[in-house]
Amino acid sequence: MKGWLPRIKLNTIHTKLLATYLMLTAFGTSLMAGYILWSFYDYFMRSRQADLDNWTSALSESVADALEEKDIQRVKVLVKRYGAPQSVTLRVFGQQGSLIATSDPKLDSQVKDWQQVPGMREALTNHTQQGIAKGVLSNEDRLYIARPIARKGQLLGVIRMSMTLEQFQRQFAKVIWSILGTLAVTILLCALISSRFARSLSKPIEIMRNFAIRLGSGHFGDKLTIHENNELDQLAAELNRMSERLASLDQERRVFLANVSHELRTPISNVQVTVDALKGGAYEELDLRDRFFQTIENETKRLSQLIHDLLDLGRLEAGVAELEKQAISLHGLINRAVNAVEPRMRSVRISTQVNVDNLIILGDPERLLQAILNLLDNAIKHSPANSQVVISGYSQGKQAVIQIQDQGKGINENDLPRIFEQFYTTDPSRKGSSNGLGLAIAKRIIEAHQGSIIASSSPKQGATFTVYLPLKDK
Template sequence: MRGWWRLIKLNTIHAKLLATYLLLIVLGTSLMSSYILWSFHAYFMRTRQVDLANWTDALSESVADSLEEQNFQRVNILVQRYGAPQNLTLRIFNPQGSLLATSDPKLDQQVQDWYTVPGMSAALQKRTAQGIAKGIFSSTDRLYIAKPIVRNGQFLGVLRMSITLGQFQRQFTRVIGSVMGSLAVTILLCALISTRFARSLSRPIEIMRNFAIRLGSGEFGGMLTIHENNELDQLAAELNRMSERLASLDHERRTFLANVSHELRTPISNVQVTVDALRSGAYEEPQLRDRFFQTIENETKRLSRLIHDLLDLGRLEAGVSQLEKQTISLRGLIERAVNAIELRMQAAGVSLQVKVVDLLIQGDGERLLQAILNLLDNAIKHSQSESQVLISGYSEGKQAVIKIQDQGKGISDHDLPRIFEQFYTTDPSRSGNSNGLGLAIAKRIIEAHQGSITASSIANQGATFTIYLPLK
């Protein structure tokens, strides 16, 4: 039972597509068949009515000649010649409505009042009437025309002609049967074609649905292959890109958690070891005690910086960090950054050269200062003593460009593409105060200002970080 339910669920799209195609096919072919049959019937009736009108016009001239001459025998001969019992009935009446001649005398002698016969009342009032009516003493349909006979303004009588439609109706019934048979065969063939077509559409949709279900369950990185040469190919390509992106994000998440664990474990372990040593008696030795307290203080500050940077990075990536934008002088911003880091540069034996054009930009001054300080901090860490860091700022089109260039060893080609990743550092041992978040935070700050940042390097000549920010 469960297997059948699963089969029904899988074939829901196929069943809906097939039902839609069949409904449209049945509706379309039925309308087309009905229109063809209606057109055929209307065309036949118009043709027979025109023929009937032409016959009565021709006969009325001959009958008018005979009536003018009061030659009723000739009138009867004309009626018998052109009339045919059971098929075509021809009648001639005088102006008072009395029957003068008929092609079916046996039937007509039973009629008491000709005024009640369809078309006669109008014809006796000198108006031509035609249409379809039942036979006088039968239930078969007949096409009739009643035409007044007028010569030189004199009303001579009425000519009424009718033909049976039985043979046409029998032929039309056979035509309807042929059309319905053709319609049934057409629907059957279209149903077979629609089944195949619906399956060709539903199969890739089902494949993509199952693929999306696997993505939802956490199976990232899989690839979907569909060859349809239509929008389904584009959808499959988007699903593949989403799968790759989710796999990449999942990998980044796992790497991030591993890096956070590593960064937190080291200072915590150092503090724990130091506390254990103090408890074991190191507290009684003043020199050793002071060094252990300094270690605890350093590791605590390191933890504080790491947690602050993690929170800062999280707010920037989530977009919840509000920027207090205002007009900022680029030269003033660089001067603030230089003043803040000047003592560190002097302690490291690194000189600074600044060439900044006075430009106005729009942004959050404190956040931009943080990004520039992170870049300068990185430049100091990788600069050798007696080297120089160059800061330049200028305009390029509608952008302000800030370049920070150091004279260190540079960044290897292997490290350069990943330099802005979280926790990534070119120092595998993670020695020093770096936690690998400074450049990542700087990049997020610049991007939050609708800007961009790039890095380039030449071996043993230093690295250059370039910031692009929109001018006011």
């Protein structure tokens, strides 16, 4: 390095060009890395906080019902079901701040004054409080929310849920060090570039800087083209991949928000129109009033089911939905599902043909039943009257194979790759009763059991959904 520095001082023009190149490269990559890190951190924190808010909002209704009935045992069952001591801690307190139920009784037995726990004072004054705080009797950072449980203006208690950030912080630290290492290597490589290439590098650097600025300002999907036959080509390719991925994520976010808005707006609008009609005098006509009340009830149930499915899907994707695995008879599981939908199938004149071997699988029976019911629900919706749904189950190596085949019109070839996407439906007008979440939830449940699911279809011969689940080890 001692012999290199004097040459840099003598060659002032190349030194300035090289210094400018290094400064621009360091600035551009640092800006982009900082933006990505900040976006990732902000997105993670906001999404996890939203998850906590949604979970506690949903759970508070069930807990409120139990508290009104003074059914403490039911409260404890709910807390045990949805709390996970290693990652998610759930607690329910009484009106005076006394602990009623907790998912971590061993730790909580050491706490003397719950009034000092962050968020509790505010929640007991009927105000929801959320944020980041140290864990109870520990120094780990945790994301928490404390929500009052109230009915008819009366405070029944407080529900507090917290989530550990330790794993995320470790992963985020690795990402930071990786990015810092990448920046250091990039700067070192740039410093070793021959001075005879310094002048020719100024233009590609300017292009990349402008591209990074556009990317940072939200212009995703742009493509960077540089033909220098060196490291800049690789960097350009990585930037292009990043741009494409960001564009894809941004599009997915927009589609998801649009779909959620659409699905929520329809039942809410229907209820609003019906209520306005009742206010306008329809209440006095008994037949019309009963029909309008039925419409309100149906739309409310539809809205409730949509929210339930969104929460269920969120828990599955976040990995906080615990599976109570046990040995399950595949034949018994299929029979439970068929018995559950039999009245509905009779009403639409659809029959079933069940041919399932006596196999034993390992999994959560309720979750797997939910997945099978979602698949049967899909088959019923797309089956014509006087048709048959064929359900078969057999072993294939170390896996159990379940096939559900309907005799409907089948799935369009263009729709098959997207059939398991959230809110995706083959009915563009969305006039059916489906909200497009059933198949997505079924896929997440099956994947949580280390299984897989595929869909196939032949023109006018119906659709076949094939599920692969691991067999229980003998």
